[in-house]
Amino acid sequence: MQTILGSGGAIGVELAKVLHQQYTKEIRLVSRNPEKVNPTDELFAADLSNAADVDAAVAGSEIVYVTIGFEYKLSVWREKWPTFIRLLIDVCARHKAKLVFFDNVYMYDPKEIPHMTEESKMNPSSEKGKVRHQLVDMIFEAVKAKRIKALIARSADFYGPGIGTSMLQETVYKNLQKDKTAQWIGGVNYKHSATYTPDAAQATALLGNTPDAYDQVWHLPTYPDPPTGKQWVALFADQMHKKAKVSAIPKFMLKILGWFIPILGEVYEMTYQYEQPYFFDSSKFMKRFPDFKITSYQEGVKEIVAQG
Known part of the structure; x- marks a missing residue:
């Protein structure tokens, strides 16, 4: 069992x-x-x-x-x-x-x-x-x-089809679905795995x-060449046939928004992860399991959009 x-x-x-x-x-x-x-x-x-x-x-x-x-x-x-x-x-x-x-x-x-x-x-x-x-x-x-x-x-x-707990999908994918500007916490030019x-x-x-x-x-296996915040938005926008518009949410704004949207207040202390490059190295796993096929970011985004 x-x-x-x-x-x-x-x-x-x-x-x-x-x-x-x-x-x-x-x-x-x-x-x-x-x-x-x-x-x-x-x-x-x-x-x-x-x-x-x-x-x-x-x-x-x-x-x-x-x-x-x-x-x-x-x-x-x-x-x-x-x-x-x-x-x-x-x-x-x-x-x-x-x-x-x-x-x-x-x-x-x-x-x-x-x-x-x-x-x-x-x-x-x-x-x-x-x-x-x-x-x-x-x-x-x-x-x-x-x-x-x-x-x-x-x-x-993480990100993936049919989930509601991905910050990436909440602030980028769902906003683009509503024809709104995608939002990104911190710097939009930092790579983010x-x-x-x-x-x-x-x-x-x-x-x-x-x-x-x-x-x-x-x-866990994670594609090795992460997009920047801007590139994440572009990946989703391209698959959704939307304009790749993005605005950065400054740290102080998270604290203010947290008064009205509690989850954003909880994210506030984690913003250091978005204020610098964020690279997750899974080479140990790939050396042990070299036949494992990691889904590329483009393939992953395409599947999310396809499943709605």
Whole structure:
């Protein structure tokens, strides 16, 4: 049995498809209101803040994938993430289940953002980054103590068909759909990597089912030549037959807008990622899995537009 905790999100759905197609028909989908992705999926409704529910959800699992997304709010992250990971480590240890944790780049030192690798220094400047750093430390402390086998599958900002949690798609694609000017946080002339969600899911499944991939961090495959903010807008505009108009959202404006649109206030502390080049290096993964085909940015944008 391979189990996905947080199965209804952008990564969870794609991951379920890949696991069913390539690895196993025994898949358990866990969330508050799980829905089948494949005909043979086992559905398990659970409150993942409840210890008994988490224990029951993991029981009988060989591999547990964590793709859950708590509300993007600092107070929620501080309250829920450490408690959940501490509980999950205990449960995985009890049931001898391997842990695959889907992660982001928030814990890296801001100076590492222009070229991030698995060896980049962890020294977050943001409060959300400090929470993510804590989770990484918790997982690898358990690994070092030989309590669990675990790996971290780390993604850059992501984009992909049919998702509503991509800042890129929210500020560029959706604005262009409405014949509005695309918006970009920070500098429009900085290159900015993004991981395509179907690629991320396929790679996460591959890592989870590769025994020697455990007990380390992996950057998920991400196309190596990222566009600038302006070029991202041009890619979408070209596929949508729209004018490539873009305006930069200055940092101070995010704070003001955050009074009315809370999510923008939450993004404020992460703007350092948009005020410099942002390059996510996945060469470690490609050296280990040289036959993996990464979707180009042009192909990814074309698929998003085609699926609406």
